[in-house]
Structure formats: C-alpha cells, structure tokens
Amino acid sequence: MSTIRTVERAIQIIQVISQHPSGIGINALAAELALAKSTVSRLVATLEQHDVVQRTELGKYAIGNAPIQWVSQRSYSDVLSVRALPVLQHIAAETGEACTLCVLDGNNVLYLQQMQSQQDIQVRDWTGAQLPLHVTSAGKVLLAYASKTHLDDYLSNPITAYTKHTVTDSAMLNAQLASIRQQGYSYVSQEHAEGIVGIAVPVYNKRNIVIAALCIYGPEFRFDKTTIEATVALMKEQAEKLVG
C-alpha cells in the first residue's frame, strides 16, 4: 500500500514538535528532518492553521489543542496507559520484574497495562483484570490515598482472606494504609497469592493528587531487603516522570 510522502513529513514534524514541550523553531525542525526551511515553514503553517501546533510566547512551535480534541473520545485510562508505556518498559528492564500501572475502579484495582518480566519464572499478566484493593500492593496504595467516601465504603464490606497472610482486620489494614502514606510506597507479601510479593508507589498529577499506582510484582524469593529498597527508589523516580 503506497503512502503519501507529504503527510508522512507532516507527521514527522508533529512528532518532533511534541518532543519539545517548550517549543522548537522552523530552522531546528528543518535541520533535524533534513528538509528545506521553506518546506517546513509551509507544513508548519498548515498545522498551525488547524491548531495541530501552536505558537508559544517565545515564537516557537509546540503541540496545539486539536490533538487533544482528537483523543477526547479515548478514555482517560487509554491516555494514561499510552503515556505510561515507556516508563513501564524502563522499570521492567531495570528490575527484571513485571511492571504494571493500575487505577482505582470502584472497590477494585484495575490493571491498565503490564510489561512482563523476561525471566524464566514469571507472574501472570493481569492487564484488564480487577482485583480487590486490600490484597494487592497497588490496591493498598490507591486505598491509602482514596477519598474518605471510598475508604469508608470499602471498610464497611467484609474483608475477604485470599491466603493465610491476608490482612482482614480493618484496624490493621488502616495501620497499613497510614504507614503507606508515611513512607510513600506499599510492600505487600503474599496477601493475594502464595509466593507473590508486590511493591507499589503512587502516581501523582502535578497537583499532588494520586491518580494511579505504579507497581511491580514477582516471586518472593527474588525480593530481598536490598532489592526492595533499590526498587522503591527507582519506582518513585519513574513515577515522577508520569506527573502531568
């Protein structure tokens, strides 16, 4: 199937512009794409006329509002997943463990996206699945930062045990949540499945509101104290990159 060169060039221009949040000029674009200035100028003018890109205060070009309208029928979760993919890939590569992004969905944690471990012993891919909040590291993070309504509602229901390690006492659970809020991460050991542990950190928007949880999990024997500490540090650092 043949493609249209002019449109490909426009797409390349949009991509480069999108990687410069504070803006980029015609000359730099032309240099980066090895195109004539005049060609780039006309292409950018077309994109600007349709609000695909916009002028910044410094006269550079940045992403405009039209692409936001284009994705407006895609769900926030889709948006969050696509944005998170590079971060998930990086963490999974660095740690060698499965890394996943989760959001609060009613009384469950919803697994939006998972990058799988490449090791011989793997955990299951939970993408698209929902699990109860109180037995997973991501779920506990989301519960720790949930609204009062949500927390009260969750604790008003019976808390089901999944393993002999599951914390089902609401006072103990509340103490866990307070600890998570204080240390900024959760470590959950075998509360959902024997032999599986998880670490999760909150993902904030730029106003310090928790919007998701970033989580890795794997077999318990791969998580000693040093690994946990290094992993938490990495995950906190990477969660910062999702701040928007």
Next chain:
Amino acid sequence: MSTIRTVERAIQIIQVISQHPSGIGINALAAELALAKSTVSRLVATLEQHDVVQRTELGKYAIGNAPIQWVSQRSYSDVLSVRALPVLQHIAAETGEACTLCVLDGNNVLYLQQMQSQQDIQVRDWTGAQLPLHVTSAGKVLLAYASKTHLDDYLSNPITAYTKHTVTDSAMLNAQLASIRQQGYSYVSQEHAEGIVGIAVPVYNKRNIVIAALCIYGPEFRFDKTTIEATVALMKEQAEKLVG
C-alpha cells in the same frame, strides 16, 4: 502564507475519524469529505502506518495511540480544559451564567477554564486563579470527595472567614461536605464574596473517581429556588459528558 492541501486533507480525515469513537470506514469518510475512495484509502493508510489512526476489531478506523503520545507533554489539566470547553460553552449559554471547570490544587481550588456570562452584570473571570477550598462551591465539592489525607490536612489549618457568611467551624464544614456527598452538588452562598453564589457538581472519570468540579456562579439575585434546581439538573447531565 500558503498551506498544503494534502496535509489539510489528512487533518480533515483525522478530525472526522476522531468523531467516531467506534470507528468509520473508507467509503463513509470519502462520502463525508467528497474525496475519491482511492485518495482517502492512501491517506488513511499513511495515518495508520504511523499509528495516528488504528483499525478496530470491526475493521473500521478509529483514533490511534500516536496522538496520545503527542499530547503526553501537555498537562492533564490542559487536556481536561480542552475537553471541557464544549460543555462549559453549552452550560453558560443555557444558564446565562459564568461556567467554570476547577481542579484540586493542594489546599486550593484552581480555575482551569471559564466561559463568561453575556449578561450586563457579570462575575469576575477567575481562570488561572486559586482560591481556598472552603469558601467556594467548587472547592467544597472537591473537598467533599478528597482523600482522607487531604481533608485532614485542610482541616488542621485555621479556616479563614472571607465574609460574614463564611463557615469557619470545622464541624459545620464537615456537615456541609457530608450533605454535598449525599445530594451530589454544592450550593454556596456569599461565603467568598458578598452577593455572589455558586453551584458545583463533581466530574467523575468512568470509574467514579472525582477528578474535577463543574461550577457556575453569579449574582445572588439571579438564583431563586427554581433556577437552582434546573441548574443542578443541567450541570449533572453535562458533567456526565465529561466522563472518560
């Protein structure tokens, strides 16, 4: 400044596709844009190759992931504002009052976007401003659905009076917040400025997490009981359209 017709056509195609979340075919696109099928097929193939659009399970074309990556450096608030603009415009037109979208920002409410009333007596445009949570209708909605951490933190600070109507007693404020949670909206009368009242409803994401507040405000003499009820109904209906 001359523009590039081929790129304009591609942009038009993206726009039409973006208005069909469940997908649209080549023939329908060609009919809507009055272009040859073969032209549209090639343009769409180019967009598909770059993940600007993607095939649905039914073989139709919908928005792809590339535009999501393009907007990934735009803040979530930008994204929310652009998405909300049509809704704000509609509410402002229907009610004749100023309509605004707000998010929680630390211990303040941040006004992201406001559509102004066209009446002779107007309220101030607060876009970009931050006001304390406890004196505004949007702020009270956001506080009502805030995390336990946030609510506790807010109430641990002195609650400042702005008018003689401001509720500064934390027990009374908590009762207001409980009422808001129960009725699903807030009505705040002259707690921030004499003569100004506001109505706000929560904006949920598709998982019933409150992410913003939709608010209108105006001079008190324009808000009788019937107006308030009609306004609340309209705003709840319109807030549903922001669900993503």
Next chain:
DNA sequence: AGAAGTGTTCCATTATATGGAACGCAAATG
C-alpha cells in the same frame, strides 16, 4: 449465483509540493 459492500491497485495526467534563493524583520555584535 449474483448483488452489494468493503478497501486496494493500476495508470495516465496534471497541478501541487518542492527547494533554492531572495526577502523582510528583529536581535546581537563590534
């Protein structure tokens, strides 16, 4: 089986997009 519907490929045509050079303006430099 034939009709209808979908999107793709082919090919002759031409007009549209291109790139080099000149231009206009603003900011920086000596």
Next chain:
DNA sequence: CATTTGCGTTCCATATAATGGAACACTTCT
C-alpha cells in the same frame, strides 16, 4: 551606529508526487 546573524516567509521554475476514475479482489448478504 552599521553590520552580522538569526528567524521565518515569499517567489518561482520544475518535476514528481498526488490525484481520481476504473478495474480488481475479497467478503457478506439475498
């Protein structure tokens, strides 16, 4: 101050890239 540098825009000759009509290939429906 005059000159240089840097920015993006406009002009124009050219050729090739994009176009659209028609045929094609495949699937679904009657």
